[in-house]
Amino acid sequence: MMFKTALAAFSALWLATAAGAEELKMAVTTSFANSGLAEVLLPEIQADTGIEVQLLVVGTGQALKLGEAGDVDAVLVHAKAAEEAFVAAGNATHRREIMYNDFIIVGPSADAAGAGGAGSASEAFAKIAGTQAPFVSRGDDSGTHKAELAIWKSAGVEPAGDWYRAVGQGMGAALNTAAGMDAYIFADRASWLNFANKAGLALVFEGDPALFNQYAYLPVNPEKHAHVKGDAAKALEEWLVSEKAKGLIEGYQINGQQLFHFNAEAM
Secondary structure (H helix, E strand, O other): OHHHHHHHHHHHHHHHHHHHOEEEEEEEEHHHHHHOHHHHHHHHHHHHHOEEEEEEEEOHHHHHHHHHOOOOOEEEEOOHHHHHHHHHOOOEOOOEEEEEEEEEEEEEOOOOOOHHHOOOHHHHHHHHHHHOOOEEEOOOOOHHHHHHHHHHHHOOOOOOOOOEEEOOOOHHHHHHHHHHHOOEEEEEHHHHHOOOOOOOEEEEEOOOHHHEEEEEEEEEOOOOOOOOOHHHHHHHHHHHOOHHHHHHHHHOEEOOEEOOEEOHHHO
């Protein structure tokens, strides 16, 4: 009897260990990683599902390329048009919106370009370009970069010249560059709030509906890549749209400010 009890206990321990050892690779944006939310979610995901999520932190464009190549099991990014094309090409089984926040325009606290007084994001960009105030762009084909380019286009401006510096790096590195140059930059609110090296920078423009920033989850298609962990990706998705995930996402704050909002229709 004691042997059977010990064997049962050993089997339970082995199963728990095996479950805990399951790994899933997910490509995520640098803005999501820089927000600090991953540090809150990942331990809870592992505790509840037994899935250890390994993040590959890149821009949205690179994240989708990793998914297309089958190098990751899932993708969490924020560029709707590119995501829909990714699904249409058969690279993902579907697209599910999980959470959202917004983009902002950060710049020198003196705001010499007057961007803070603009009536829209495109007008703010036009003011920056008109004064040729230093502007740092991520320039990395990320979701943030794609959104920035769309606003330049709506402003009727093709940014170029010594005042416009594309760094080809993630959100944190780009913010550091902007802080060092005392330059304007287009950023997501979560990364800005979690960014320590603000130097002389401040939030100068916000609130335009054009600055809406949606994050979506895309499980990589196991029919295209047989090695992809479809079951684990499905289990992770179910957790991401759970009540617990909602509480953690909406409860995540920095200095009393909520960084993300949960998509109610995701549940």
